[in-house]
Amino acid sequence: MAAGRHSRLSEWFNRRGWSDIIISAPYIWLLLFFLLPFLIVIVIAMSVATRTPSAPPFGYGGDNPVLNFAGYARFFEDELYLRALVTSIINAFVAMILCLLIGYPMALGLTRMQSNWRNILLMLIILPFWTSFLLRVYAWMGMMGKSSWFNRLLTDIWNMVTPEGWAVSSIPMMHSNFAVVLVMVYTYLPFMILPLYANLERLDPTLDEAAMDLGTRPFGVFWDVTLPQSIPGIIAGGLLVFIPASGELVIPTLVGDAGSPMIGRVISDEFSSSRDWPMASSIAVALLLLMVVPTMIYSHFQTKAEHKPENRP
């Protein structure tokens, strides 16, 4: 019955001319400003790079071959691109794991708080969201610099606990993959905490009590009861970190190692510095293909979660 319940309603909505406007305005907009540029990327990826100073630097059709896979071929031949892809995956993956390790106990801790405290802390987690992303990255640039108080503090600690021969004048943090991962964890941690919290908050606390009542110790309760139920939250949070992190441009540009760049930076450099549109487009398509897999996992779990009746509020 539920399937057709509102069919009549939508039938009338559909019959009217005004509903065409409601559908077609955003539809046409997205076709024009989202799909069309995307198709252009795919087409240009198969064109030939040209060096005409005024016109767009690619040739397509005419004397050029219609399908040109030189861009893709170079992607697999030139080690730089594959290495950049691997670096991106590793950085994003490590950032995701670290976010999970820090974010899970934080989310679990939040659910154990009294509700007035909980609201304040949640607000404090969301607050950095509303400040500038760029400035959050910048804040760490200030912390990691060689002469900053934070670096000197870490250096002093290092020199204190390690043998004398290992002493350093400062810790080289900036312009490394370490810095990239650190800043990614910093900026994306809320993406991990919020879905996890939403998931953990919904769990029935009497299940914990039941497990304890049956003789399980607290850590066992976590392992047997809490963790298995929070897997949807872990997957959601993990992908919400992994997907944007793997295509990141700002963080690797500001704090990353120019010697082993991430894929986003490579695309941007190919496009802006080398003005090689076909190459940049080929890498872009490759990056998108890489993202299809986690996205499909995500939407698979989303639909599964939506169809589970007990998840409805």
Next chain:
Amino acid sequence: MRRRPIFLISVLCFGFAFFYIPILSMIVYSFNGSRLATVWGGFSTKWYVSLFSNRQVGAALLLSLKIALISATMATILGTMAGIALARFRRFKGRLFFSGMVTAPLIMPDVITGISSLMLFILMAEWIGWPATRGFTTITLAHITFSMVYVTTIVQSRLISAERDIEEAAMDLGSKPWQVLWDITLPVIFPAILSGWLLAFTISLDEVVITSFTTGPGNTTLPLLIWSKVKLGVTPDINALATIIVLVVGIGVVIAGWLMNRAEKQRDRDARLAYRANE
């Protein structure tokens, strides 16, 4: 009986220290008298003075606000339409395709969106001559496109959870569908539309990658200005700017929290009123 979760509390403390120490450090160093951004040279407000006398910053802020206002408003209109279309119209041609197009920009990396938009604008200029130059128009068009899908997501989920009974009730009482939309649906989902607008506004105000690709000469938004300075390294006046932004956002969030708290108290009062009305 519940033991205090010491481990969880210590991770929470660590997490919040991790969140806020870099921001606090940035605020403290904005009052640094030294030219070297990371070495303390006594208390001074000179970076604020130099920030306020910098006309570039003012112009960039103005441009950012203008783009954010226009793009958030347009994105809200288009995004709400798309949300209504997806939540209320069960069958129309290309519905599945449409819903795919609405989700895809959410996961599209900024670099790719930026590059593809730029290619489109360059080719559009070649083919139809509009937009002739890149700048305000192209940035706004790009911002509308990526922020409208956030509005759609919010509006759509609100509409799906909204009781459709009240729409049918209005129709039953003699209103045609468009009247129902106007009298009932839109007023009821208004809070969701408003939060969609706010989200679109803030992401437009914050956006840097797509903006950097779609901008043209002489059109520097505030994030672009910060971007160009920060790429060169740590500079003290950015600390001052960051402090002001954190302050403004902080005050905004506190006010929003206060308003929400007040609304909650009002709900409690209403519930008591309803309870008393029983007698």
Next chain:
Amino acid sequence: MQDPFVRIEGVSKLFGAFQAVRDVNLTVGKGEIFALLGGSGCGKTTLLRMLAGFEEPSAGRIFLDGQDMTGVPPWERPVHMMFQSYALFPHMSVEKNVAYGLKHERMTKAEREERVRAMLDLVQLTQFAHRKPHQISGGQRQRVALARALARQPKLLLLDEPLAALDKKLREQTQFELMSIQERTGVTFIVVTHDQEEAMTLADRIAVMDKGQVRQSGTPTDIYEYPNSRFVAGFIGSITSFDGRVTAVEGEVSRVDVPGLGTEIVARSVAGAASGQAVTVALRPEKVTLTRDRLEGPNAIAGEIKDIAYFGKDSLYRVTLPSGQLIAVHGVNAKRAEAGRPDWHDKVWLSFDPAAAILLTE
């Protein structure tokens, strides 16, 4: 019976492959309270929604006051509905809710205000006119929904589980309020409910639905005393049923042989009962008399008391029959307990009038 005011002719509704309503034929008289009774998923709500115009029948037609309603959209039907959730507009005051439908009527502002006042008066909510729906109680919300649906003076009012959201005490009181409002306004009511007591109290006539079909329709007495099937007999009130075979039809009565019972049952004949036919005999607990000694008469069965549920004014006995079957018997506790009331494991006799036994050929 009055002229049919609502006529439902061969109406079916398919949702994909699922047949929610199949070939329903019903008539409702003007000014009647008619109840559609059935369990969840029986198609009663779908039928109601087709009357309101939210769904179009896949087959068949609905006439209202002689007019074919096919293709008439809900906003043009003189039919209003009270939703199970009440569906009050959350952003409008009680007064605005009631006035909402009137904006489509040709009437002056003064007339409109007068109508709203009269409606709020009718449901006794005048003092809450300016409150929002979330500021009033559940019972009051129900009355707002009623006033809103009645404000445009519909020809037909549809009520979807009107009392389901109220607590038990309020439900009884509201039942009588609904009836008195119906009497005063004279509007025809069609009520959907899953609660048989509610249907019996409220309705002039009832249609019992199951799996999209109307199993029986008639007055509450018809349905309770003369159910036409085991389903209807069991759905309304409780029964004990015996499967058997007709051995002889002797004018007014039929003799039924029930294997293992030790005696035959004599029941009033029904049309279609013939010798040799397999039938079911249904007995209602209050129609059986329980005694220590055998009473004179055609139907007397021996048994042993297995269970007694004592309710104070009456008791429910569960008695094991020779066949091993259990039968429920009602006993009024007219006297105090001391003397002679049957106890656990007592051997007793059960007897009933042939007219009290319901013979079901289905």
